[in-house]
Amino acid sequence: MTGKVAEVVESSSTFFVAQCYRLYDAPPLGALVRAGDPSATLGTGSDLIYGIVCNVATGPLDTGRRVLPRGEAEESEEDLYRENPQLSHVLATRFEAAIVAHSTKDGRGKDGLRQGLPPLPPHVHAFVFPCEPSELAQFAKDFRFLHLLLTAPNLSGPAADEVISACLRALVASNKAQNPVPITSGGKAPTDERALLLQAGRALARELTDDAHRLNTLLRGLTQ
Amino acid sequence: MTTNHTPNNGTYMGMVIGGSLEAGVEVKLAPTASVEDVKVGTFMTLAGERSRFMGLVTDVQLRATDPAFAAVTPDPDDTLSAQVMAGTTAYAVVKVRPQIVLPEIAGDVKPGEDVELSPAKTIPAHFSRAFTASETDIGIVFGKEDARHFYVGNPLDLEAKVCLDMQRFVERSSGVFGKSGTGKSFLTRLVLIGMAQKTSAVSLVFDMHSEYGWSGQDTDRSRQVKGLKQLFPSRVAVFTLDEESTRRKGITPDGVVRIGYDQVEPEDIQLLAETLNLTPNAVQAAYRLPRYNGWGKQWLEKFLEVEPPQLQDIAIQLSESPMTIEALHRRLERLKRLPFIGTFPDEQAIHGILDSLKRGRHVVLEFGRYRNSLDAYILVASVLTRRIHDHWTQQVEHAQGDSAKEPPPLVIVIEEAHKFLSPDVASQTTFGTIARELRKYKVTLLVIDQRPGSIDSEVMSQIGTKIVCLLDNEKDIDAALSGVAGARALREVLARMESKQQALFLGHALPMPVVVRIREYGSEDSYRQLLQPTTARRKDGGDELFG
Numbered sequence: 001m002t003g004k005v006a007e008v009v010e011s012s013s014t015f016f017v018a019q020c021y022r023l024y025d026a027p028p029l030g031a032l033v034r035a036g037d038p039s040a041t042l043g044t045g046s047d048l049i050y051g052i053v054c055n056v057a058t059g060p061l062d063t064g065r066r067v068l069p070r071g072e073a074e075e076s077e078e079d080l081y082r083e084n085p086q087l088s089h090v091l092a093t094r095f096e097a098a099i100v101a102h103s104t105k106d107g108r109g110k111d112g113l114r115q116g117l118p119p120l121p122p123h124v125h126a127f128v129f130p131c132e133p134s135e136l137a138q139f140a141k142d143f144r145f146l147h148l149l150l151t152a153p154n155l156s157g158p159a160a161d162e163v164i165s166a167c168l169r170a171l172v173a174s175n176k177a178q179n180p181v182p183i184t185s186g187g188k189a190p191t192d193e194r195a196l197l198l199q200a201g202r203a204l205a206r207e208l209t210d211d212a213h214r215l216n217t218l219l220r221g222l223t224q
Numbered sequence: 225m226t227t228n229h230t231p232n233n234g235t236y237m238g239m240v241i242g243g244s245l246e247a248g249v250e251v252k253l254a255p256t257a258s259v260e261d262v263k264v265g266t267f268m269t270l271a272g273e274r275s276r277f278m279g280l281v282t283d284v285q286l287r288a289t290d291p292a293f294a295a296v297t298p299d300p301d302d303t304l305s306a307q308v309m310a311g312t313t314a315y316a317v318v319k320v321r322p323q324i325v326l327p328e329i330a331g332d333v334k335p336g337e338d339v340e341l342s343p344a345k346t347i348p349a350h351f352s353r354a355f356t357a358s359e360t361d362i363g364i365v366f367g368k369e370d371a372r373h374f375y376v377g378n379p380l381d382l383e384a385k386v387c388l389d390m391q392r393f394v395e396r397s398s399g400v401f402g403k404s405g406t407g408k409s410f411l412t413r414l415v416l417i418g419m420a421q422k423t424s425a426v427s428l429v430f431d432m433h434s435e436y437g438w439s440g441q442d443t444d445r446s447r448q449v450k451g452l453k454q455l456f457p458s459r460v461a462v463f464t465l466d467e468e469s470t471r472r473k474g475i476t477p478d479g480v481v482r483i484g485y486d487q488v489e490p491e492d493i494q495l496l497a498e499t500l501n502l503t504p505n506a507v508q509a510a511y512r513l514p515r516y517n518g519w520g521k522q523w524l525e526k527f528l529e530v531e532p533p534q535l536q537d538i539a540i541q542l543s544e545s546p547m548t549i550e551a552l553h554r555r556l557e558r559l560k561r562l563p564f565i566g567t568f569p570d571e572q573a574i575h576g577i578l579d580s581l582k583r584g585r586h587v588v589l590e591f592g593r594y595r596n597s598l599d600a601y602i603l604v605a606s607v608l609t610r611r612i613h614d615h616w617t618q619q620v621e622h623a624q625g626d627s628a629k630e631p632p633p634l635v636i637v638i639e640e641a642h643k644f645l646s647p648d649v650a651s652q653t654t655f656g657t658i659a660r661e662l663r664k665y666k667v668t669l670l671v672i673d674q675r676p677g678s679i680d681s682e683v684m685s686q687i688g689t690k691i692v693c694l695l696d697n698e699k700d701i702d703a704a705l706s707g708v709a710g711a712r713a714l715r716e717v718l719a720r721m722e723s724k725q726q727a728l729f730l731g732h733a734l735p736m737p738v739v740v741r742i743r744e745y746g747s748e749d750s751y752r753q754l755l756q757p758t759t760a761r762r763k764d765g766g767d768e769l770f771g
């Protein structure tokens with residue numbers, strides 16, 4: 001299992017903020033991440049909460065302190081970081097994730113992975129992991145989460161459509177890598193990339209029946 | 225949700241999203257269904273909460289959830305966008321008119337089995353699922369080929385059979401309409417065969433172009449096709465106006481028809497007004513002529529004999545203008561050219577026809593070389609129909625409800641029907657009377673016409689079963705569909721039919737309107753199939769088992 005990459009530092013019903021253990025080590029925009037450790041003993045910690053990375057930011061740990069340029073005398077950015085080892089302690093990378101799904105700890109609960117908001121958001125200090133391919137596959141069974149993404153309060157402006165496209169592209173790519181594991185959904189079996197793209201596209205279309213322009217932008221983003 | 229195709233439930237097509245009983249329901253096509261697979265005139269079944277409905281597809285439309293989708297169209301190379309939007313934001317709507325409520329589960333019923341079919345009095349709820357009608361569904365609604373149902377053809381796109389309830393068919397007057405060359409004569413031939421096989425009715429066919437008796441023409445294939453006499457020799461009698469031409473075909477007619485002057489009545493002259501170019505005044509004068517000089521029934525013969533000076537006297541006596549009388553005289557003289565009209569001492573022909581009909585034989589009257597003489601056709605049909613209708617009326621009244629004494633139901637078949645049933649004359653002629661009195665005296669009409677719009681609308685409203693081939697004149701389409709529920713929707717169906725061998729059947733003899741690809745007629749195979757024994761009824765007095 002992939003190791004944890006960050007820890008929840010702020011949590012609310014629709015999104016959480018996580019701080020990376022290592023500077024610049026955030027999952028990419030649109031990636032599916034999980035807050036909560038399935039291997040931790042049952043009954044402790046929060047449920048498993050899934051979010052989609054929708055904003056990544058790096059800045060001073062202490063927001064009162066301003067960051068100053070330091071590289072005038074350096075040959076490269078790399079040199080700069082080497083000469084100033086304290087930087088990795090005064091700077092921090094954080095990301096926001098829009099919450100889109102949750103599941104009980106073992107992931108095999110009655111409902112398995114459920115899209116939608118959890119009853120409670122993740123605990124602060126919950127560990128954050130990139131998702132396993134099997135989780136991605138389970139997640140891509142259903143595109144109802146698009147509704148949450150499209151209306152997420154912390155996701156608006158030009159970034160919103162990029163995040164959605166990136167997320168769908170990632171799901172499709174992961175499905176392709178996973179083949180021949182078939183993904184079945186609603187009686188249909190989109191075993192190939194095209195079918196999954198179509199399914200994702202149709203889910204978008206259902207959400208955007210009154211916004212031709214946005215739908216077009218998103219669909220174009222799907223295949224780019 | 226099952227989307228699989230099985231013969232019993234058809235292919236899943238989409239969901240009901242709105243509509244009304246009058247205009248039909250709207251079915252939004254599922255992304256999995258292609259709009260190009262849906263044809264106007266085909267059938268769909270709608271799975272409501274408690275009932276399954278069957279309806280006719282009457283229109284297909286493309287819609288979008290947002291008008292902007294028309295402006296922001298996907299890139300032509302962007303097949304994903306196009307494929308995604310088709311069926312979601314841009315979708316097709318099919319209009320379906322629910323007509324019939326089907327039995328619960330089609331799979332339990334075999335075609336031909338008797339099942340309860342009731343007319344749809346409501347429509348399926350929102351989001352009811354729609355399927356293409358299966359062979360089984362069609363079979364249940366139209367497909368009984370039995371003692372009273374006659375196979376006329378197949379629906380569009382399916383191989384199931386469409387059968388006409390011939391007993392209901394002959395209960396009321398009926399009509400075959402369509403442009404020239406659409407297949408009216410071929411259809412009529414089939415219907416007459418159905419009548420002979422499935423009912424005890426007899427027909428009297430005024431066969432203008434000699435195509436029903438011994439043989440007919442297949443103009444497309446340049447060949448002869450068999451007439452009724454060849455298929456059912458003992459059930460059909462061929463009479464002729466032109467003995468020579470009938471004999472030339474190698475058959476001996478059962479009778480040669482002559483019309484005596486004394487059988488012609490002013491009513492017949494009224495029907496001829498248009499072809500003889502008579503003014504309304506001249507027609508009125510004809511009605512008065514029998515009163516002149518005690519001519520009575522001899523009026524026509526006497527009138528045609530008079531010399532011009534006497535016309536003056538007639539005009540004075542009947543208080544008509546001399547010009548009117550002269551014109552009438554001049555025009556009626558044309559009748560002298562028709563050799564089958566004259567002074568004949570007996571009424572052999574009429575008795576021969578009556579005798580055949582009463583013995584359960586269908587009578588075809590061929591016009592031979594008078595095929596292009598409309599005045600001959602109108603006059604003969606008018607005179608004979610009146611005489612025969614009078615006779616039937618008497619017989620029925622005489623029987624006083626004792627069905628054993630009643631004559632068989634009689635169907636009078638006329639072409640160019642609007643000449644007999646135009647609004648000007650329909651109220652005064654025997655044909656109008658027959659159409660209006662329904663089957664009280666067991667006589668009905670089968671009218672064949674290219675121009676139903678010229679037939680009196682009241683007569684049209686009495687027609688029980690209509691068989692409508694392609695028509696392109698608006699007035700004719702209106703007339704053919706007048707009094708039909710959902711006529712507007714059916715217009716769309718009608719307009720999209722093929723120009724040949726397809727017809728919209730509607731009315732009394734069918735559970736619901738249906739577009740039929742008419743079964744082929746004219747090949748050896750077609751005759752064999754027509755003569756194949758089904759459970760045909762045995763005729764009283766008949767000498768063979770038909771069918």
Ligand SMILES: Nc1ncnc2c1ncn2[C@@H]1O[C@H](COP(=O)(O)OP(=O)(O)OP(=O)(O)O)[C@@H](O)[C@H]1O
Pocket residue numbers: 402403404405406407408409410411441442443444445674724725742743744745746
């Ligand atoms: N059921 C059929 N089977 C085979 N051929 C057919 C059939 N119906 C129509 N046709 C073809 O179409 C041609 C025209 O049909 P038909 O003579 O019945 O037309 P119509 O409507 O009676 O025309 P009109 O008004 O000129 O009398 C036929 O000669 C034949 O070639």
Ligand SMILES: [Mg+2]
Pocket residue numbers: 408409410
């Ligand atoms: Mg014809």
